[in-house]
Every structure is written in C-alpha cells, then in structure tokens.
Amino acid sequence: MTPATVERFAAGREVQPADVLALAQEHGVRMVDFKFTDIPGTWQHLGLSIHALDEEAFTEGLGFDGSSIRGFQEIAESDMVLIPDAASAVIDPFHEEKTLSIVCNVIDPITRERYSRDPRYVAHKAERYLVETGIADTVFMGPEAEFYVFDHAAFDQQANTAFYEVESDQAYWNRGRGFGARNGDSNLGYKIRSQQGYFPTPPLDTHGDIRGQMVIEMERMGIRCEFHHHEVGSAGQAEINVRFATLLRMADNLQLQKYVVKNVARRFGKTATFMPKPLYEENGSGMHVHQSLAKDGENVMYDFQGYGQLSREALNYIGGLLRHGKALMAFCAPTTNSYRRLVPGYEAPVNLMYSQRNQAARVPPAGPLVQPVPGVLRAAHGGARRDPEPDRPRESPGRRRVRAPGGRAGEDRPRAGVAGGGPGCPRGGPRVPAEGRGVHGGPDRDVDRLQAPRGGGPGAAAAASVGVRAVLRRVRARLVLLGCWLR
Ligand SMILES: [Mg+2]
Numbered sequence: 001m002t003p004a005t006v007e008r009f010a011a012g013r014e015v016q017p018a019d020v021l022a023l024a025q026e027h028g029v030r031m032v033d034f035k036f037t038d039i040p041g042t043w044q045h046l047g048l049s050i051h052a053l054d055e056e057a058f059t060e061g062l063g064f065d066g067s068s069i070r071g072f073q074e075i076a077e078s079d080m081v082l083i084p085d086a087a088s089a090v091i092d093p094f095h096e097e098k099t100l101s102i103v104c105n106v107i108d109p110i111t112r113e114r115y116s117r118d119p120r121y122v123a124h125k126a127e128r129y130l131v132e133t134g135i136a137d138t139v140f141m142g143p144e145a146e147f148y149v150f151d152h153a154a155f156d157q158q159a160n161t162a163f164y165e166v167e168s169d170q171a172y173w174n175r176g177r178g179f180g181a182r183n184g185d186s187n188l189g190y191k192i193r194s195q196q197g198y199f200p201t202p203p204l205d206t207h208g209d210i211r212g213q214m215v216i217e218m219e220r221m222g223i224r225c226e227f228h229h230h231e232v233g234s235a236g237q238a239e240i241n242v243r244f245a246t247l248l249r250m251a252d253n254l255q256l257q258k259y260v261v262k263n264v265a266r267r268f269g270k271t272a273t274f275m276p277k278p279l280y281e282e283n284g285s286g287m288h289v290h291q292s293l294a295k296d297g298e299n300v301m302y303d304f305q306g307y308g309q310l311s312r313e314a315l316n317y318i319g320g321l322l323r324h325g326k327a328l329m330a331f332c333a334p335t336t337n338s339y340r341r342l343v344p345g346y347e348a349p350v351n352l353m354y355s356q357r358n359q360a361a362r363v364p365p366a367g368p369l370v371q372p373v374p375g376v377l378r379a380a381h382g383g384a385r386r387d388p389e390p391d392r393p394r395e396s397p398g399r400r401r402v403r404a405p406g407g408r409a410g411e412d413r414p415r416a417g418v419a420g421g422g423p424g425c426p427r428g429g430p431r432v433p434a435e436g437r438g439v440h441g442g443p444d445r446d447v448d449r450l451q452a453p454r455g456g457g458p459g460a461a462a463a464a465s466v467g468v469r470a471v472l473r474r475v476r477a478r479l480v481l482l483g484c485w486l487r
Contacts, residue, residue, distance in 0.1 A: 002026065002027065003220075004027075004090050004091035004093075004220045004221055004222070005023075005089070005090050005091075005221065005222040006019050006020055006023045006086065006087065006089040006090065007087075007222070009022050009023055010087075014087070015086045015087040015089070016086060017055040017057075017058040017086050018055060019086065019089075020058075020084075020086045020089040020100070020102065021053070021054075021055065023089055023091075023100065024050055024053070024100050027091050027098055027100070028098050029050050029091070029098045029099065029100045030049070030050055030097040030098050030099070031047050031048070031049060031050060031095065031097050031098070031099045031100070032047065032048045032049075032050055032053050032099070032100045032101075032102065033045050033046075033047050033048075033092055033095070033099050033100065033101045033102070034046055034047075034048065034062060034082055034084060034102055034104050035101060035102070035103050035104065035255075036082060036103065036104045036105075036106055036118070036120070037118070037119045037120060037255060038069050038070050038071060038072065038119075039070055039071025039072070039117055039119070040070055040071065041119065042070075043255050043258075043259060044069060046062075046064060047099075048062070050100070057084060058083070058084050058086055059083075061081035061082055061083045061084075061107060061109075062081065062082045062084070062104075063079060063080070063081055063082075063109065064080055064081075064082060065078050065079070065080070066078050066079065066080035066106075071117060072106075072115075072117055079109050080106055080107070080108070080109065080115065081106070081107045081108070081109045082104035082105070082106060082107075083104055083105045083106075083107055084102040084103075084104050085102065085103050085104060085105060086102070088101075088102055088103035088252055089101070089102050090221045090222055090256075091220075091221075092221075093217055093220065093221075094259075094263040103120070103252050103255075105118060105120055105121065106118035106120075106121070119251070120248065120251065120252075123247055123248045123251050124248055126139075126247060127139065127246070127247050127248060130293070135293065135295070135300065135313060136293035136294055136295045136300045136313075137294070137295050137296070138246060138293070138294040138295070139246065139247050139291065139292070139293055139294075140244045140245065140246060140247075140250075140290075140291065140292045140293075140294065141244060141245065141246070141247050141250040141251075141289060141290070141291055142242070142243070142244035142245075142250070142289065142290035142291075143242075143250065143254055143287050143288070143289045143290075144239055144241055144287060144288040144289075144290075145239070145240075145254060145257060145258065145274060145285075145287045146231050146237060146238070146239045146274075146285035146286055146287065147237070147238055147239075147258075147261055147272050147273060147274045147285050148166075148168075148233060148235060148236050148237050148238070148272065148273050148275070148278055148279070148285060149168075149207055149210060149236040149237075149238055149265050149270050149271070149272050150166045150167060150168050150235065150236060150270060150271050150272075150273065150278075151167050151168050151169055151236075151269075151270055151271075152165070152166060152167035152271075153165070153166045153167075153271050153273070154166075166235070166278060166279070168234075168235035168236045169206065170191060170192050170197075170204070170205075170206055170207075170234065170235060170236050171191060171192070171234050171235035171236075172191050172192060172193050172194045172234045172235075174187070174191050175187075175189075175191045188203070190203045190204050191204075191234075192204050192205075192230075192234040192235075193234060194234050194281070194282065195232050195233070195234065195282060195283055195346075196232070196234065197230045197231055197232050197233050197234050197236075197237055198229070198230065198231055198232045199229045199230040199231070200230075205230045207230065207236055207238060208230075210264065210265065210268050210270070211228040211229075211238055211240060212228070213264050213267070213268075214228070214240060214260055214261050214264045214265075215228050215240060217260045217264055218240070218242070218256070218257060218260050221256055221260065222253075223242055223243075223253050223256060223257060224242060224243035224245075225240060225241070225242055225243070226241040226242065226243060227239075227240075227241045228240040228241070231283065231285075232283040232347065233279065233282045233283045233284075233285075234282060235279060235282065236270075237282075237283060237285065240257065240261070242257065244290060244292075258274055261274075273285075275337060276333070276335070276337050276338040276340075276341040277337050277338070277340055277341040282346070283346045283347055283348075284341035284346055284348060285341075286341065286347070286348060286349075291317075293313065293314075293317070300313050300314070301313060301314035301317065302314075307356065308356030310356075318354050322352055322353075322354070325352045
C-alpha cells in the first residue's frame, strides 16, 4: 500500500511544499482539507480544489473569517490567514474524493505574526521556552486518551424538556432486554458487568474489530500505535495507546487520533465520544499524559539512584506541577463534566500527590509522555526554575500491581505518600457510589486482578520484578500525572 504521509518525499530533510504536491500527485488527490484548532480544542477545517493549490500557498497563506471561530477575533478585525504546515500533509481517508489533509498555523494578515490564540503557536512557544531554560532541548508527551463507543446518543434541552440517552449493546443494563417477549431481536447475553470492561475477550468485547480499524487508519496516517483495548466502562469504553512524540507533533497526533476514532466509529454505525463522564456510576474517560525531558538525546529525568529512578530535575518538574496544580485544572479539567469526573470510586485522581507506584498520581519507573496543554510544561518548568523539590512520599503497605507500560487510570484512594491537598476533589466532599455497588478499587474488584503485594509470595514478587525490568528496558523514567482531559 502506498504510504499516506509526506515524510518519504523529504528523505530525511525538512518537508517542502513541493513534497506535498508530489504526494498529492501520486495519490491522485482531488481536494485539499486545511485544519486548525480553535480555543476550545476542536479541529476546524475548510476545503480547496487541488487545482487551486500551489507552492505559494505555503508562504502567502489562505484567508478565512476569524470572527466565526469560537474565541478568535472580533467582527471588526475578522480577517485571518492560515499557513499550511507542509510536514503535516497526509491522505485523509474519510472523504469520497481523494483528499489531502494539512494542519495549519494561524497568522495575522497585517503583521504576518503568529496568532496568540492559536493553540499550535502556544505549543510552539512552550517548546522554544524549554530550550531557553537550558534544562532540556526536547519534551516528549504520551497521552492515553480514553473514549466510549455508543450505539446511540441523544440529548436535548429546551424550554419544556431536557434529557440525555445513550445506548450500548454491551452494557450491563441490557442483561434483561427482551425478557418475556415472543417477537423481536434475541438477547444473546454476554453483557459486560458494571465497571468490569477491562478487558474480557469476545463475545463480551464486541468492539475489537472497530478498534483494530482505528489503529490501522491511525498508522496509515503516521501515528505509531501500541496497545488497544476495552477499558473499564461497561458500555463500550476503549483506549488506544500511541507511541510518545515531541509536544507539538503529539498535539497534532492527538487531534488526528480523535478524528480517526470518531470517523471509524461512524463507519460502523456507532458514535464515539471523548466526553469525560458520559455515564453516571461508570468510569469516566481520562487522559494520562506521560512526560519526559531530554537533552542531547539523553533522558534528563532518569537517575537510577533517585526516588523511583527519577533525577532531581524530574522531582523539580513534579514539584512545579504540584505547586501549580490548581491553576492547571483550568486546562486539564476545564468543563463541568470534566471536573465532575474527578470523584472517588472510578479510577479518577482525587488527590494532588506523587508516588512511584500509587496510580492516583504516580511516578513509576517507565516511559516518557506528553500533555498537549503547554501550560503543564510551563508550570513544570516554573517549578524547575524555583527548585521546589516536593517532599518524599511516605512509604506505606500499599498494593502493588503489575501492568504493561501505557497502563490504565489511577486508583482513587492514596495508599502511598500524599504531597498536597486535593484540587480535583469537588467542593462539599467526594461523591461516593451508591451503597452496595462494586466500585473499582474496592476489594470485590481487586481479587481478579494480577497483583504483587509487597512482601507477598515469591510468585508475586517475581512477576513484579519481571514487569518492572521490562518497563525499564523500554524507557527510563515515566511520569503519570493527574488524569487530564482535553476536549
Ligand atoms: Mg486507561
């Protein structure tokens, strides 16, 4: 199959507009789709016939009305210009006519300067700032964006009515569907129990082929994928892990990943959502963000002798995140639905803390990561400059688990050190699940999980050791932070 990305035309050098036109010619492209991100984080797009695209467009740009984009310009100064980034060119498989997709930067048509509200520019400035600090020259990000795939979604709010309704054939609430009926569709059983979607085989998991198609499309479009799996949520929750990349590249990749996930789900007659908490009493969809800094090709955050194999720079980085944790919530959990995901019982973080094992906000010895909200990077660097190394977590006899790298959401209740209060905990105290419900993290759920308790039997200890060594081979230092959400 002909690769859909533009890199091979550049053969290692910087991608040029001529390479994009060569890619278009090879694939018989008919339309070009220009994409950029608005303030809330939604990809916007506009199309152009391939006959109207030339190399000048990559320097002169393409005009659009900035006043119609949320958070951008006022009507009196509405004209804005898109500058296509040639390196982002890729064949977009979700159009009838062969279409080339290019991500754009936004600039001012008068001054020709980058637009301050263009999220891509913010990411660019964050990367530039990192170099200026001298601490590192590269930041890697590795987000794990969770999502739900539903069979049906309807909602409305009007003067006389308000409702929402979602449906999933996998969901536990369909166990009794069709009882007593003589006609209609059969109920074939195999419904996933509440909060137990991680991760039984088919016929319980009916979305394996859908996730597989999502991975295939993502790889065709240049995103390196790792695991894909059903997530804890009964009604079709899922996760696709991708290989880490530099901040701006990963920000583009994450937008592309969400685009692919939603459009492949549509192909299968389903609908995908990254909404943080679509279902009451079921796990919400978070986004762990693995982060690491490198300088001259070396991982700045690794020190074998340090706590959790972390260097002083890494601890300072964490200190910055802890210090600015409350402010970061404006980016990491910006909506009511997102903020209300941060409640106990559903693997969401509810404490501002760090630990090498505790999944609520942990620092395990593993791989790098990124959060495409540059405020996180800035806060972390602000911490590094002020040198606020956080207090060491207190060791406690918490449970230890063996998990593959790129693992799952954190457990809610802290069992290791607590370094601060809980900005993610809603005012008025945590909401707890209804009495008698089996919630994730409770003893009824943990019995069937692979665990390696400290001081446990030799089998458990060996399993833990093997798991940790495997992780160490892959990357050196990994930091899993607050479960973040980016729309
Ligand atoms: Mg997960």
